[in-house]
Structure formats: C-alpha cells, structure tokens
Amino acid sequence: MDTIQIVNLFSIVSCFMWLLVFICLYVKVTKKSKYFLYWIISMVFYMGYLSTNLLCGKYLIPDQSIIGLVLLGTSYLFTILGIEFFVPIRWRRKINIVYILVMAFIIGTKYIGYDYLMIFFVYMGFYFVYIGMALYWTKKSHNYICGSFFLLWGIFNFLCHIYLKSGDLDVYLYITNRLFFIFSDAILIISFIIKKYKDFEIDMENIVSIFKASSVGLELYNAEGKLIVTNPICLKMFEIDAKENILGINIFKKYKMAKRSLEQVKSGHDVSFRMEFDFHDDHETQLNHTMKDKKYLEVRISILGPNRLRPEGYFVQVQDITEHIHSSHQLEERLALAVQSANLYEWDWYAKSNNLYIDPGFAASLGYDGERFNGDSHVITTYIHQDDMMKVIKKLEEHYGQETETFMCECRIRHKDGHDVWYMGMGAAIEREADGKPIRMVGMVQSIDRLKASELKLLRSEQKYRSLFETMLNGYIRMEKIYDHEGQVMDYLCIETNSSLKEIVGYHVAIEGKTLKEILKTETYWVDLLDEMDAINEKNRVEQYSRTLGKILEVVLHPFGEDQIILIIRDVTNERNLENMVRQTEKLSAIGQLVGGIAHDFNNQLMAIGGAISIIKTKCYTGDCRKYINYIEKCSNNSASLVNRLLTFSRESDYEMVPINIHEIIYSVVEILERSIDKKIDITIALKAEQCMALGDESQIQNTLLNIGLNARDAMVNGGKLVFRTYNSTEDRDKNRGTNKDYIVVVISDTGIGMSEEVKERIFEPFFTTKSIGKGTGLGLAMVFGIIKSHGGYISVNSVMNVGTDFTVKIPVIDTVTMVPLQEKEGLIKGNEKIMVIDDETILRDLIKEMLEMLGYQVITFADGYQALAYYRDHWYDIHLVLLDLVMPKLSGEELFEGLYDINPGVKAVFLSGYGLENIDESIRSRINGFINKPIKIEELSMKIREMIEQ
Known part of the structure; x- marks a missing residue:
C-alpha cells in the first residue's frame, strides 16, 4: 500500500467516524436539526470522493475524474449549508447561489484548459471570503475559533494542492491538512452544541418564568404531540395535584378539536377555538376523575419550529372561560328579557328582493298571526297610517342616499281591532352596492305607544301650565x-x-x-x-x-x-288701598258712632227746644214775641238739619228722598264757598234749566256739589274762575230701548291746572288722590260718584292740562205737576185716647206729655222700661198707643217692645229717636206701627199720633 492509499484510507476512516458522530447528534442531541443532516450528507459525499481516489489510485483531486470533482463539490456544498446555522438568514440564499456559480465555473474550466492550480486558487479564495463574512456577521467568540480552524485548513489544503501539482507530496503535510479539517469540523460541532444549549438554557429560563407568571394555562408539547411542560395555572384549571400525572398526554386526544381546526393544525397553521370540556365523557386521557363539572375552555395552539409542516412542537394556551360563558348566557337571557319587555322586535330586509323578515312578536303585538308581515315588504306598508307614509319614505330615501348614518322614523300602524299603535323603526344598511345602494338593512322596531301617550300628557300638561303661566x-x-x-x-x-x-x-x-x-x-x-x-x-x-x-x-x-x-x-296697590279704605272706613265708623251718639244727645236737646217753642206758639204767639220765637224756631230747624246730616254721615239715617230744588241747593253751596275760598277765585252762576226739581236727599246733593267746588278751589292756587251752570237734557241712557228721561245737568267748571289722562281715568277710585300726604284721603269724589249714582244720575269729567276741568252731573228731574204736595191741615188734630210714654230724659218726657195733653190725649209716663212693663201687664187693655224711646238704659226700646208684644201681640207702638231704623232688627221693624224722628213739632206729632191710632 503506497502513501496515497494510506492517506486516502486514513481520510475515509476519519470521515466515517465523523459520520457516526453527526448521525448521533442528529438523532439524540439536536432533535433532528436539519444542519446536522446537511453535514451527514456532506460526509457521505466526501467519503465517496475519497473512495474514488482510493479505488483509482489517483491524487486527491484527480485531473481526469469528473465524478470525483462532483463528489467533492457536493460535499462542500452541504458543508456550507450546515454552516448556515451561523450566518444571518438574509444572506444564506445569496451565498448558496454564489457557491453554485463558482462550482460551475470550476467544472467549466476543466474542459477549456485553464491551469488547475488557478481553479483551486479561485475556489479557496471564495471559501476564505465566505469564512470571513461568516465571522463578520456572527461576531460570536466560538465562531471566531471555528472560522480560524477553517482558515488554517483551507491554507494547508491549498499548500497540499501545490505540492501535488509539483509531484512532491509530503505525507505529514497532508495528514496535518486532514487534522485541521477534522479539528475545524470538531470545533464547528462543539460551537453548534454550545450555541444550541446556551440558547436552549436561555429559552428554558424564559419559558419557565413566563409559564409561572402567566395568568392563563400554558402547555408545551413535543413534535409527537406529547405534553412535556405545563404551568401551575393549567394544573389548577384541571385540578391536578402534580404535573407528572399528565405528562405525556397527547394533544390531539386531550383537546378534541373540530375537524376543520384539526386540519388547520396538521397543515401547519395556528388555530384558536372554544370547546366544552366534559370530564365525565373523557376516558382516553384519564382526566375524568379530576373534575365533576364540565368547563368551557378557550384554546390557542401555536406551531413551533421553522418547518410548519414538520413542527418541532406545539405551544398551547388554555383559558377557563366558564364564568365568562355563564355570564354571557345570563346577559343574553337578561338582554332577551329586556328586549321582550321593551317591546323590541328585530327586522331584516333585502332591498333587491324586497324580502322582509320581522320578529313574529311584532305581528302578535298588533293582534295578527306571527307571519303576517314576513315576505314581501309591501305588505306592511298597507298597515302604516297614510299621514305617516310620506315621512317613512322620506327617511328611507335619506338613508338610501347616505345622507344619514342610520334610519329612524316614528309612525302609526293599524291594530287588528282598528285603532292605531305608535312604533319607532330604527336600523341601518349593512351591505351596499358599489354605487351606494343598500343591499341589506337590519334593525329593530319598538312600540312607543305608551311613550306617545306620555308625550301627549306632557304636552297637554305643558300647554295647561303654559296657559296658566301666561294667564x-x-x-x-x-x-x-x-x-x-x-x-x-x-x-x-x-x-x-x-x-x-x-x-x-x-x-x-x-x-x-x-x-x-x-x-x-x-x-x-x-x-x-x-x-x-x-x-x-x-x-x-x-x-x-x-x-x-x-x-x-x-x-x-x-x-x-x-x-x-x-x-x-x-x-298689591289696590289691595293696600282697599286695606287703607277698610281702615279708613273703620275709622269713619268709629267717628260715625261718636257722631251718632252726639247727634242723639243733641237731638234730645233740640226736641226739648222745639217742643217748648211749639207750646209757646200755641199759648202766647202774639206781639213782639212772635219775631223772637220764629228766630229760635229757625235756629232749631237749622240745628236739626245739621244733626240729620251728621246722622247721614254716620249711616244712622237713611237718605230722605223728597222733592228738592237743585237751583236752591246751588245757591246755598255758592253761599258757603264765597265765605270759605280765596277772593282771587271769581264764582259765577248761570242757571238756565227750566226743570230744576228732582227727587233726592237735599243734604247729600249739597255735599256733592260742595265737594266738587272745593276740589276746584284746590286746583286754582293762583286764582281763577269757578262757574256753576245748569240746563235740561233728554237722553236715552239704556241704549235706545225707548226709555228717554229728562235730566237737569249741572256743570261745574274751573280754570285750574287740569288733569292728565291717567289721573282722569282713576279720579273716582277710592283713596286715589293727587294731593300730598295729610291733605286728602281720596274719598271725596268716590263718595260723590256713589251719591249721584244712588240718585239715578251720572257724573263725568273732562279736563285739559293747564286749561281747566269740567265736572258734569246729571240728575233725573220730576214734573212739578205730578208732585204730591204735603198734606196741610189747618190747626192741630186732637183726640182723647190713653197714651203711654216711656223716655229716660225727664225734660223730653214732660214736654211730650204736655204736648199730648194739649191735643186732648190721656198720658201716663215712665222713665224706666221695667216700670212700664209692670204697668202695661195690668192695664194693657186701656192703652191705645205706646210712645217709647229707642235708646234707654236698663231696658232698651227694642227689648221693651218685645216685652209689650209678649203681653199684647196687638200692641200699637211708635219709636221716638234721633237714630234711623236701619239698626233695628227686621222682625221688630215689621211689627211696630211707626217711627217719629227727633226733634218733632207739635203739628207733626198730632198728625202721626192720629194716624197710628186710626190704623
């Protein structure tokens, strides 16, 4: 085995070991992170690349093997995708696109003959730029270390390729290159794990804090939908003692969602829904033993992880809305009850189809079946009062044209029994076409019949009180x-x-x-x-x-x-004037009583004087005595007239309506005025009335004319003219009813300061005066007005400021031909009957006795009423007439008469008094035979006595 094969074999073994590490990290540590998946794929391709080198016995980058180049390029591509975890999201797609372009460039240069060393130089330059950018963007300490190892690995990789190109490859140099490659991957893995766990620790701390502080129930489920974390609120909501009792419960079994919500969750969408959680029906999650009553829950499920189709977990927010639901139900019930009690009915109208729905209760309230007004909206218009129809149409048109935000109108609708009921309709268009025309309107209709009745009552009450207010x-x-x-x-x-x-x-x-x-x-x-x-x-x-x-x-x-x-x-001017009048009247009444008492006593004295004169005239009315007796008699008569006026003032005497001569009264008034007024005032008389006789009280008419004359005097402070004129006039005072009367018109004119229109209008009002305080009571002209009116006459005034005033008095006249003359008889009328006289005044009693005896009557006198009663009780049958004084001590004249009447209901009695008869009880007045006013002459006495006895 040569050196190249040993190096390739070493590289294959190291890559296989990293492949196992990546697989373990992907499965257990990172929760299937896609970045480790990229590195697994990268290792597979790199092992393929090394395997081709080993099988072919070629160099690390074979000159003729395109397969090796593709395998190496693909391996680097997935390595870069794995490193994207450290790169900001906004740059990841750009980096991948650039890498693909570079690899395409490298493959292209393979066939156009560029120097292979230059190709790798460009490739490594790109890679260095990529690493530098990653370091710049992340600015994390562990990424700096990782990037440094990648940089060293790239440099050694570049050196190895140079040596390979020259044919002089150092095994140790290549092994060092492989070690830097292994270290760089190791640092990358460690950095990834550190970042993931640091982020996980931070996230977990935040999650725990949020979970504990939250006022709603929070739950965290893993990718398989199993519960892994919950908070105390959620446990309390489900009345669970420990979270271990429910950890591992599947989310899809616990929250039985509607099909639509379930589909939304599985398609990667967050979902919110409300559900009724009935613990009695829950058998799968074994929560049926925790609670006895069902609850209403509001649940929100959020998808966790970048790939929403393959979620990394589920975050669930749960809120107990049971009380809210119950309150809502109660509120809805109360609202429904309120709507029902308020006579509110909902309606829904589709304008295009003219289809109307209205609460059946509306028709029922009018006495019709519930569906009477549902359907065609034209039906209800036939029941609306014709006077209100135009108003309803106008309100609808205003809302149609969007002139008003809402429709509101009052109208009357015909009840089944024929009477009209007031309703208020209100609503609004909730759907409109593009041109604004309503598509659909909804609203309410309410009975306002009682309100209208109350408004009518209020209006009438307002009108009534407004009328009272104005009147x-x-x-x-x-x-x-x-x-x-x-x-x-x-x-x-x-x-x-x-x-x-x-x-x-x-x-x-x-x-x-x-x-x-x-x-x-x-x-x-x-x-x-x-x-x-x-x-x-x-x-x-x-x-x-x-x-x-x-x-x-x-x-x-x-x-x-x-x-x-x-x-x-x-x-209160008139009231206060009336009060003053009452006070003045009371004062005058008191004065009148005083005057009446004085007049009564004075009358007694005049009676004695007059009686004595009458006796003297019958016994020694001869020679020089006649003259002086006449003087005394005249003075006595004048005094009697004065007393009569005093009694009239004090209302102790009635008016004595007898024929009077108005001209003679004017002369007497002028005589008084000439002696009492300023000489600068010139008094003129122009009496042209042919008929001057009237029926009246001489003293009252005299006082009337005198009062007017004195007012004229007060109006002429600097002198002037006072004129008395008379003439006759025939007038119809009863507005053309054919009752013409003849009047004597007395005009009293002065050239004084005159009166204004306001004063002239009030001149005859009681207590109205223009004089200063203490100089006038305001009673004079008021009394004048009353006296003239009581005589059947009229009085008027005409005045011009600074010119003068005319008072016009009109009194009905009597024909002198029809006047009844006083009966005059020659001599005294005598008799021989027995008369009883009762008077407390000795002089009067003796004079009356002597006058009666001179007339031939038998007279018996008493000074005391009780003595008279005692005598009358025994001798009433001998008494033909009783003369008794009205005012006596011990027993008054009225009481004495009642005693006499009790003894003999047929008693003939005549009162003697200086008072009038108005103060005598009506029952007594109707039973007495007559009244003789003091003082009295013997001639009058003889006539009265004879008249009473012969009744």
Missing part, C-alpha cells in the same frame, strides 16, 4: 345675574316673562334681553334688594313701592340654580 294674574320673570370683575352682582338680565308682568310694569313690548336697570332706570336699589333676598337662598318675600311704576309690588324670590332667580310679582 296668571301674578307677573313671572326669570333673571340671570350679571357679575362685575370682582364677582359681585351688578345687575340682572331678564330672560323670560309672562304677559301679566308686562301689564304690571306697563311695558307693551318685549322686555326679554333688558336688564333690571334698563327697566327701572331711576331705581337702582332694586339690584341690591334682590341680591340681599337671594343671599338667604330660599323663598323670600318683600313689598316695595316703585316710584317709576307708581305701584306697590309684592315680590317673591325663588333661587333658580347658581346664577338665576325667579320672581313672582304681584301688584
């Missing part, structure tokens, strides 16, 4: 606060009002948008007043007089949020 007598205003730069309220802005407020404040244009200071320009204190009221932060009430409005306002403030207030404003 309420109280003013309403909502205002917003306006702050200054310091945050203090400086004004209020009017936001909302009602019509009553505009009437109260006198604005007939909108005041919304105006501030309080703009409305009440001169009364800025209102802002501070409202601010103080608002500070209390609750309902607050205040009354305030507004000079601008001339009214007393009651203001109730309600806070409305942080920056607004609501004011309820009421004009």
